[in-house]
Amino acid sequence: MSVSGRPTFRAAATRVRVPATSANLGPGFDAFGLAVTLYDDVVAQVTDESGVRVDVHGEGADGVPRDHRHLVAKTMMRAFDAMGGRPRGLDLVCANRIPHGRGLGSSAAAIVSGLVLARALVVGGDERLVDADLLELAVEIEGHPDNVAACLYGGATIAWTRAAGEHPLIGVLPLSPSPDIVPVVCVPSTSVATKKARSLLPEHIPHADAAWNAARAAMLSIALTQRTDLLFEATDDRLHQHYRRSAFPRSSDLVEKLRAAGIPAAISGAGPTVIAFATADSAADVALLAGARFTTDILGIDREGARIVALDS
Numbered sequence: 001m002s003v004s005g006r007p008t009f010r011a012a013a014t015r016v017r018v019p020a021t022s023a024n025l026g027p028g029f030d031a032f033g034l035a036v037t038l039y040d041d042v043v044a045q046v047t048d049e050s051g052v053r054v055d056v057h058g059e060g061a062d063g064v065p066r067d068h069r070h071l072v073a074k075t076m077m078r079a080f081d082a083m084g085g086r087p088r089g090l091d092l093v094c095a096n097r098i099p100h101g102r103g104l105g106s107s108a109a110a111i112v113s114g115l116v117l118a119r120a121l122v123v124g125g126d127e128r129l130v131d132a133d134l135l136e137l138a139v140e141i142e143g144h145p146d147n148v149a150a151c152l153y154g155g156a157t158i159a160w161t162r163a164a165g166e167h168p169l170i171g172v173l174p175l176s177p178s179p180d181i182v183p184v185v186c187v188p189s190t191s192v193a194t195k196k197a198r199s200l201l202p203e204h205i206p207h208a209d210a211a212w213n214a215a216r217a218a219m220l221s222i223a224l225t226q227r228t229d230l231l232f233e234a235t236d237d238r239l240h241q242h243y244r245r246s247a248f249p250r251s252s253d254l255v256e257k258l259r260a261a262g263i264p265a266a267i268s269g270a271g272p273t274v275i276a277f278a279t280a281d282s283a284a285d286v287a288l289l290a291g292a293r294f295t296t297d298i299l300g301i302d303r304e305g306a307r308i309v310a311l312d313s
Ligand code: HSE
Pocket: 023, 024, 029, 030, 031, 103, 105, 144, 146, 147, 194, 197, 198, 269, 270
């Protein structure tokens, strides 16, 4: 099969399902990610009518553009360009369940859904945009690898960026988290832009704090997979959470409250959602401690990552 020249597009409407993701998980800043059972679905179809039309339902429906500026559409065009050419027109329908601006990977979900859909709509797309290049494109658009890696692969992931010019540029180590872990997310009604949260981080951090996190991040990979008894210590952080406190004081208070009760908890990604690594027994306690200011969801771990699903599923 030829992988150069203008691509041929599949006519059938195609649906992708992508999980929400929590990044950092405490000490693993820009490295650790966890996919959870909360999903956005996007259906795409190439058309002969030129232009991009986007229909959006659910989370963020009122705040996103309905044309070529929509993040899924923009990402699909980047992928089509990488595969040799764009279709004449494109129709998208987004069913969003992942809240926007809350630290649950909604932009990573949009980017991954766009890349996976574009590839599925091109005959021979898997050869034109191989996995390593798809991941690199996702990270280039998102700016950091932790959410997109977990969104693509499911489960827990450790992701890293190699030195410029190395190939593949992005490395991912998928982990299989213990079935005993029950992720509970406490989502406040306010949002925080990742850009703002990143601007609060200092240029330099004390060596002792780096050492503190290095031990815990290493421990986290064992705690997530085999030694859940270590999760409490392994989710402690000194690199980013306290620098960002001013962006989400109530969420920071909740992390402290949960930890004071012995429940492993951290800020999810760039916040302001709080993620607790509960057990079947302690999940309800998280909801009680979070109270009415947070919408608390007891979730599962998504182990599949982004996938093409039947149109009627
Ligand atoms: N690692 C990123 C951050 C995740 O904390 O800024 C953003 O979702």
